[in-house]
Amino acid sequence: MSTGTTFSAAGDIQGEERSALIDLLYRLGDDDLMIGHRNSEWTGLAPILEADIAFSSMAQDEIGRALSYYRMLHALGEPDPDTIAFTRAAAAYRCASLASLDRSDWAFSTVRQYFYDVATTRRLALMADSSYTPLSQFVRKVGGEQKYHMMHSRMWVVRLGKGTDESRLLMQQAVEKAYPHALGMFEATEWDAVIAGSGIGPCEADVEASWVEEVAEHLSASGLAVPTNVEPTYGGRCGRHPEELGCLLEEMQKVYKLEPSAPW
Amino acid sequence: MVRVSPTRGGQPGLRGDKPGDPGYEENLAAFESRVSRGDKVEPGDWMPDAYRQQLIRLIHVHANSEICGALPEGGWIPNAPSLKRKLALIAKVQDEVGHAQLLYRAAETLGKSREEMIEELISGKAKYSNVFHYHAETWADVATISWLIDAGAIVNQTMMAEGSYGPYARALKRICYEEAFHLTHGYDMCITLATGTKLQHDMLQDAVNRWWKPIMMFHGPGDKVSRHTDLLMRWRVKMKTNDEQRQQFLKQYMPKIYQLGLTVPDEWEMRFDEVEGVWRYREPDWDEFLHVVRGNGPASALRLRTRKMAHEDGAWVRRALQSAAGQSAVGESVAGAG
Ligand SMILES: [Fe+2]
Ligand SMILES: [Fe+2]
Numbered sequence: 215m216s217t218g219t220t221f222s223a224a225g226d227i228q229g230e231e232r233s234a235l236i237d238l239l240y241r242l243g244d245d246d247l248m249i250g251h252r253n254s255e256w257t258g259l260a261p262i263l264e265a266d267i268a269f270s271s272m273a274q275d276e277i278g279r280a281l282s283y284y285r286m287l288h289a290l291g292e293p294d295p296d297t298i299a300f301t302r303a304a305a306a307y308r309c310a311s312l313a314s315l316d317r318s319d320w321a322f323s324t325v326r327q328y329f330y331d332v333a334t335t336r337r338l339a340l341m342a343d344s345s346y347t348p349l350s351q352f353v354r355k356v357g358g359e360q361k362y363h364m365m366h367s368r369m370w371v372v373r374l375g376k377g378t379d380e381s382r383l384l385m386q387q388a389v390e391k392a393y394p395h396a397l398g399m400f401e402a403t404e405w406d407a408v409i410a411g412s413g414i415g416p417c418e419a420d421v422e423a424s425w426v427e428e429v430a431e432h433l434s435a436s437g438l439a440v441p442t443n444v445e446p447t448y449g450g451r452c453g454r455h456p457e458e459l460g461c462l463l464e465e466m467q468k469v470y471k472l473e474p475s476a477p478w
Numbered sequence: 479m480v481r482v483s484p485t486r487g488g489q490p491g492l493r494g495d496k497p498g499d500p501g502y503e504e505n506l507a508a509f510e511s512r513v514s515r516g517d518k519v520e521p522g523d524w525m526p527d528a529y530r531q532q533l534i535r536l537i538h539v540h541a542n543s544e545i546c547g548a549l550p551e552g553g554w555i556p557n558a559p560s561l562k563r564k565l566a567l568i569a570k571v572q573d574e575v576g577h578a579q580l581l582y583r584a585a586e587t588l589g590k591s592r593e594e595m596i597e598e599l600i601s602g603k604a605k606y607s608n609v610f611h612y613h614a615e616t617w618a619d620v621a622t623i624s625w626l627i628d629a630g631a632i633v634n635q636t637m638m639a640e641g642s643y644g645p646y647a648r649a650l651k652r653i654c655y656e657e658a659f660h661l662t663h664g665y666d667m668c669i670t671l672a673t674g675t676k677l678q679h680d681m682l683q684d685a686v687n688r689w690w691k692p693i694m695m696f697h698g699p700g701d702k703v704s705r706h707t708d709l710l711m712r713w714r715v716k717m718k719t720n721d722e723q724r725q726q727f728l729k730q731y732m733p734k735i736y737q738l739g740l741t742v743p744d745e746w747e748m749r750f751d752e753v754e755g756v757w758r759y760r761e762p763d764w765d766e767f768l769h770v771v772r773g774n775g776p777a778s779a780l781r782l783r784t785r786k787m788a789h790e791d792g793a794w795v796r797r798a799l800q801s802a803a804g805q806s807a808v809g810e811s812v813a814g815a816g
Binding site for chain 1: 545548549552555556557558559560561562563564565568569571572574575576578579582617667670671674675677678784788791792793794795796797798799801803
């Protein structure tokens with residue numbers, strides 16, 4: 215496990231630990247940016263006004279976190295946040311496919327958000343004592359908003375899971391569709407051992423184990439079947455993405471690229 | 479002060495509130511003297527049916543405008559060119575949706591349900607603001623809408639917030655507070671574009687050129703044409719005429735537009751009359767305005783189609799939430815969230 219060293223600032227972390235941290239921050243930032251982008255596609259179009267407002271709030275929290283992770287990256291010598299967000303080619307992004315898939319329908323968006331929130335909650339909990347101080351400080355700061363996300367997501371899954379036969383069926387289909395991509399969030403990278411060994415963050419298998427357990431329990435409680443023998447959809451963590459990400463990036467970068475060097 | 483029992487508050491047409499009904503004249507006199515003193519009218523209070531209907535119409539149109547107003551700008555959220563702008567734009571459009579929610583609620587206090595109002599919007603029966611019948615074609619349109627249309631809305635809503643109907647006035651107070659942020663966000667975007675590269679500046683000028691007509695029409699038909707104004711002013715539903723609002727807007731914003739190095743199209747013959755202290759301009763074509771708000775603007779069909787699709791796609795969700803199981807599941811899930 216952890217070596218017990220604390221890295222209190224960007225200048226204190228070097229070598230493979232620095233590379234591992236950078237990779238981790240790209241994964242965290244890109245996940246949040248993409249799911250935030252997808253959630254914001256519901257702004258003005260959700261099934262009820264209250265849900266519309268809640269989804270917009272979550273989108274802002276997620277994009278806000280992406281910005282914070284990109285700032286940490288910038289402190290580590292990477293480009294500035296907007297350059298990171300708006301100029302890379304698809305293969306340079308490190309988001310899991312769960313985050314970048316089309317928003318699809320409300321059932322899929324709800325299930326995706328729930329799967330994502332469980333993973334995020336677990337991950338944040340395991341990073342609260344990260345040996346990289348800027349990260350542990352940040353994680354403690356967002357704990358409150360994440361609690362709200364989690365409560366909201368759980369509530370929507372149970373409401374629609376138990377609502378009508380129609381809603382249960384749609385939710386079940388969404389669960390089947392999202393589950394392999396959700397497991398893809400835990401794709402181990404070449405940095406897994408370094409991250410866990412240096413105490414920067416958890417190893418992916420640990421996050422996955424606690425995710426699987428919690429999700430199974432809540433799906434069952436919501437009248438939904440838990441998928442079994444699922445082949446995870448990997449690739450996102452090493453830059454192999456579904457086509458949807460390419461379309462998303464084209465949209466996202468469209469205006470920025472009209473004048474890439476000017477402020478907007 | 480005449481009050482009816484609160485249980486009857488939501489049932490229009492049952493309380494001698496129409497001309498010719500017994501007691502109508504006395505009630506009307508008491509109502510009008512209250513209103514002229516500046517008292518707020520509350521949902522359970524006696525009010526003339528015509529007042530109720532006018533307010534429902536106004537608040538309904540206003541709520542529809544907020545929800546339709548979310549569409550042209552919301553469509554640009556995926557393209558926002560920086561993380562900061564993306565966050566600000568989501569927050570802004572989210573506020574507009576929140577405004578719709580507040581306003582539908584205010585209208586509901588007068589006896590019309592949200593569901594009914596949304597149905598009338600998507601069937602094309604109910605109107606919404608003229609400006610949202612146009613396309614937002616470029617990013618600069620988003621900046622222009624956030625600045626100048628929100629500015630126009632603030633002129634209107636600050637005035638309406640002093641109106642006589644309590645729930646609407648209170649909703650507007652809160653809305654105006656948020657609109658002030660929208661204006662700042664819009665102005666900031668316009669400054670960035672106006673002082674940016676040639677491409678950015680031209681993009682903004684092009685947006686202002688295209689939006690100027692809808693902006694000049696935004697406060698509604700001129701006082702010579704407007705039908706509703708007299709009664710609405712007497713009942714303090716409205717405190718300024720459409721032309722007065724337009725003048726106030728022009729006095730505040732024409733100088734700022736020029737300051738940014740922008741112009742408005744020549745065909746409007748805008749000039750400031752130093753003697754009278756008012757802006758002169760070519761009168762907008764109010765027939766065209768009416769034609770547009772009746773659903774014949776360039777983006778009218780798209781707006782309704784989008785709203786209708788969102789409404790229909792979400793129908794299964796609303797059915798699930800209304801079902802007994804969906805309702806009771808809420809308590810369980812929150813309890814289990816720890
Ligand atoms: Fe608004
Ligand atoms: Fe606004």
